[in-house]
Amino acid sequence: MGQLIRTSLRRHRTVNRLYVLMAAAMIAVLYAVLALIEDDRLLAHTIDVNDLTAVVPALLVIVLVVILLFAIVFLLYMNSILIEWRTASIRVYRRLGMPVSRIGLGLLLESLLLGAAATVLGIGLGWVFSKFLAMMLLRLMGVHKAVGLLWAPRAAVELAVLFLVVYAVLGTINAIYAGNVEMTAESAANRTSRIPASGWRTLVAWAGAVVLVLSYAAAYNLVHLTYLMAQRYHGGGVWTLLAVPALGVLSLYVVFKVSLPALFVWLMKRPKLRRNAAALMTVTNVHKRLLRNVHSLFLTTLLATITITVLGSGAILYQFGQRSVTRSVALDMVASSTGVKQAFSKDTAAVIKRAVVLPTKLAAGRLSEPNHATGDGDETIYNVMALSDYTRIRRVQKGLPALTLGPHQAAMILFGRTLYQHTWLGKRQHWGLTLTRTHQRFAVKTVTGTFPLGDSAYFDRALVIPDRDFRQLLAPADPLTGYLLKQGQSGQAAKQLNDGVGEDYVGGSAAILTGKKAPRVKATAGAADFGRRAVQFKAPLMGEMNVLFGMGLFIVILLGAVFIVATASILMIKQLMLAAEDHQARTILRQLGMPQPLEQRVAAAQTAVIFALPLAFGTLNSALMIRYLSMFLNDPGVFLVIVIVAVYILVYLAFGILTVRLTART
Amino acid sequence: MRVVDVAHLTKVYGHRLNRVTALNDLSFHIEAGEFVGIMGPSGAGKSTLLNMIATIDQPTSGKLTVAGKELTALRDSEAAAYRREDLGFIFQAFNLVPDLTVADNITLPQTFVPPLPKDLDQRLMHFANLLGLVPLLKRYPEQLSLGQRQRVAAARAMIGHPDLILADEPTGSLDSMAATELLQYLAKLNLEEDVTIMMVTHDAFTASFCNRIIFIRDGAYFAEVTRRSSRQAFFNSIIDMEATINGGDRRGPIDPH
Structure with a gap:
């Protein structure tokens, strides 16, 4: 024994x-x-x-x-x-x-x-x-x-x-x-690992590939597609949300099981490829591995999708958290005119390094869309500002997008612009905006999500219009002031002032929204009013965010690392087993005079394809899922996601190299 | 012209305390166009000799020249080129790549390194015709009979127009009908294509298709038999020699007791 x-x-x-x-x-x-x-x-x-x-x-x-x-x-x-x-x-x-x-x-x-x-x-x-x-x-x-x-x-x-x-x-x-x-x-x-080619298999192979491409296209436009289906059919939105990923997973399996092997069989029959032993052996070996490892490849693709999505979402949330603080309060301290009165004292003046003022006017506006698409008839309060003031703020606020406007054109800034983003399904919208009290009309040229000085200083949306139109606009002023504080003073100033700061409100009644009454800033809230904090500090928000999202990031890094190593190990061990089975074939090729570098090239190429398949499909799936999630987070940025995919590729590369080396030893 | 020249070839396996001499000062040569059989009892050193000529193994001492190339002096890449260009190999177990079609198996060694022979398709059809493989070209090895598989191996060995074809017990896995058919094809190749063939075999019937048989025993040259008349007569002389090689030492003095 x-x-x-x-x-x-x-x-x-x-x-x-x-x-x-x-x-x-x-x-x-x-x-x-x-x-x-x-x-x-x-x-x-x-x-x-x-x-x-x-x-x-x-x-x-x-x-x-x-x-x-x-x-x-x-x-x-x-x-x-x-x-x-x-x-x-x-x-x-x-x-x-x-x-x-x-x-x-x-x-x-x-x-x-x-x-x-x-x-x-x-x-x-x-x-x-x-x-x-x-x-x-x-x-x-x-x-x-x-x-x-x-x-x-x-x-x-x-x-x-x-x-x-x-x-x-x-x-x-x-x-x-x-x-x-x-x-x-x-x-x-x-x-035998060969499956005879038949008309049915070719049909299924094509069907799988076409459905996968369609489900990817649908996933790319998922927000608009869901909105469209919800408008057309009762419960259509929920069904769309369930059907698109389900079809994607199903067609992905068909692609792995039928379409990819069929593609490699087609490649194996190409005369040019058949005259190149390295290419022929690579394609033949990959085909064999696709047939023998279909379930593990599909499983690793799903795991890679989950891992990259979990890691990517974690990273995006972390990045979103940091960005959302900066988006919310762009400088160290931001205050409305009432906030300035409440906060300004000798102590505060001592810690201020620089101050910038953004003049805005409060006006109600109504969106119109000729085809009655998204946003048509939408009425709300806008902080209207001149393009020159917006451009001036860009000098102190990094990340504020550049704008160019023609006469009677406007840029709308709103939080959560998911439905206002242009995609393949949603690119034909032409919004017009009318300021209901003055009847000034603008064509909305751009929709962005980044507010000058930060979104917490606004009641709802902002509107950037040409300087001339701004001068002509008769509406109550609502100046906003941003402060850069001296190094290390931000947290202390926030501690001193935070408790004494109140709120600003503006009426949101039908009379104001339809332009019968002008909107005015007040200190007490009504039932339909919009509100904001009169003074906002960046430092305490950033501190809380770091703690909260840091904890989340820790968890996803831990889970992600385990998943990455597990998926790569499954692939590696399966490849080594097949390499052991292929030992005799490799010996034959060597006896027939195949040069050793060529043999190594074949091993490297086949391993690269097998490792690249789950990685490529997993990355694509995750990219679509992360894109969908990130649309609700108001452009959180993709830098960390790219870093994570790069790390994933590096881990797979290391496992791939190890597989090639061990294959040579097997 | 001398294609194979084996001079004082010796191969010793193992270390000081456990040495086995597989080849012991073996010398012989093969002329171009010959169909030579190598025979001998188990452990005589036939496979070792074949591995040396195929550059799969290296001799301990001696000289081995094939088509003017001194094999012991070849580097790995040169040995691979020699196996690819100067040698054709027919194995007992066929050694076909199971995942490639018959056509791709035959042309495979020619596609390892560029340049590709311009007449590769013509060569493929020529040998497929010669060996009766034309209807089988698109099939896979497991869809063929054993005899057909060995004919594919023969076509693969031939397609590079090698100076020498090595056949290691090529009929060992075949039934008698398939074996006879293959041997007839090999004899045809030898006659029509003027190919030099060196075949290792245990079987006297198989050996009778050769022109000359070299017998080795205990790693050394023992004797040789050359065909001078009918195949039946040649077969009988092979049987006689086999009886001798298994029964006593022909070169030594006969023990009266």
Whole structure:
């Protein structure tokens, strides 16, 4: 028995080592999170930051459960492909008359040995990793506290027992599988992997590809499509929201199962390609891998989609949080005319470095759209400003978009401009805006979401019009002032003033909106009034945002890292198994005189295609999902998402290179 | 013209305490256009010799020249080029690439490195015609009979117009009918294309299709038999020699007891 286990471990040592390393990496993350949860003194620092951070321990437990479930599913999946790979040798043992009980016991003991190695290694790595994890959590939440390695014996014992049970279950599954291996069947390696071309398959291949492209186009226009369907059919919006992703997932599967293999069969028949051994072998091997690995490729694509979306959304939320603070309060302090009166004192004057004034006028306006599309008949209050004042503010407020306007043209600035954005479905809208009291009419040339001095200084929307029109506009003035404060004074000034600052209101009654009455700023609120804070500070908002979104970012980075490594490992181990099966074919090619660099090029190209497929589809899917989510966040920016995709590509590249190297060794 | 020149070839495997001499000062040569068989009992060193000529293995000492190339002096890339351009190989297990069609299997070695032979399609059709493979060109190896597979391997070995074809037990996996058919094709190739063939075999019937048989034993040259009359007579002399090689040492003094 011992000899049998030793032989088996030696025979599969490359794949076993990787299997143990992957499992150890997951156990390490689990240990580090569990140790963090059990360290009450450390978590107390995070709980004390503000009211919201009290949920940190609960969130960590949820993360722990998610990773634990994922790790178990991952191990089950890996175990199933590893045991299938060993079917041929199990069959030989059975044919030679080895009792099933003995084979099963061997597999169980082998599984327990691998499990013990993974657990010991994982807990060791987790102990080292725990310090970095704790530091990452604290720094992202803005807590500056020194942390050491976290040793939690209870966590270690709990994880060890849990994973030994998991590996025992896996071993038992393998033993049952070994008992059911048929002695007469052909091994997977010898099974033919060719599917005969037929008219039906070609039709399905095309249908899958076309439906996928259509579902991508629909996902790109999802907001407008949902709006359109909701207007046309009762419940059409919800059905559209469900149908587009469902069709996308279904057609993606058909693309992996039928369309891509059909494409590679078509490529294999190209005369030019058939005259280039490297290209022919690459295309042939990729075709074989597509047929043999369709489920793992589809699964990794879905996981890549989820991972990039989760990471990307987390990053976008973090970036959105930072941007939204800047969008909300563009300079260190922003005040209305009543706010200036309330805030201005000797103490405040001492900390001001620079002040800029933005003159605006309050007017009600009505949008009109000739085809009665989005926004038609929309009435609200606008802070109207001159183009020259807007351009002047751009000098102190980075990120405020440049505007050019002709006579009687206007730029509308509003928060949440999702439905006003132009896409393929929504590009034919031509909005006109009439100021209801003065009857001045403007063509809306541009819609943006960035307010000069920040959106918190406005009652609702802003309107930028040419200087001449602004001078002619007879409406109550509502000047806004932005302040840049001296370095390090911002937080202190906010603490001093925050409690004494009141609110401004403006009426939103039908009489005001239809232009019968002029809108005026007042200190008391009515039922339909618009309101704003008279003075806003940036520093306290930014501090709260960092704590809140830093916590979220920590969680998504943790989950994302686990998912990335898991998907790449599944691909790598599957490729190594096929490489082992292809060993004979590679030997033949070498004997026939294939140069070694050419052989390496084929291995690199086929690995690159197999790793690139889930990455490319996953990135595309995530890009569409993140785009949809980000539309509701008012242009949060994509820089961090690009960074995340780049990191994902780098991780896959590293796994790809490792796969090519191990393939050469196999 | 001498195509293969084996001079004092020795191959020793293992280390100081566990040495096995696979080839022991072996010398012989093969002229262009010959169809030579290599025979000998198991462990005589036939496969080792074949691996040396195929540059898959290196000799411990001695000289090995094929088509004027000194094989022991070749670098890896030169050895690959030699296998690609100067050598055709027919294996017992066919060694076809299962995922390629018959046509692609045959042309594969010619497409490893540019330039591509301009007449590759004509060559393909020529050898497909010669070996009766024309209706099978679009099929995959697993859709062929064993005999057909070996004919594909023969066409692949031939298509590069090599100086030498090595056949390692080419009939070992075939039934007698398929074996006879393949050997007739090989003899046809040897006669019509003037190809030099060196075939390793255990089987006297298979060997009887050759012009000359070199017998080796314990890694050394033992004897040789040349065909001078009918195939039946040649077959009988091979059987005689086999009996001798398995029964005693022809070159040594006969023990009266």
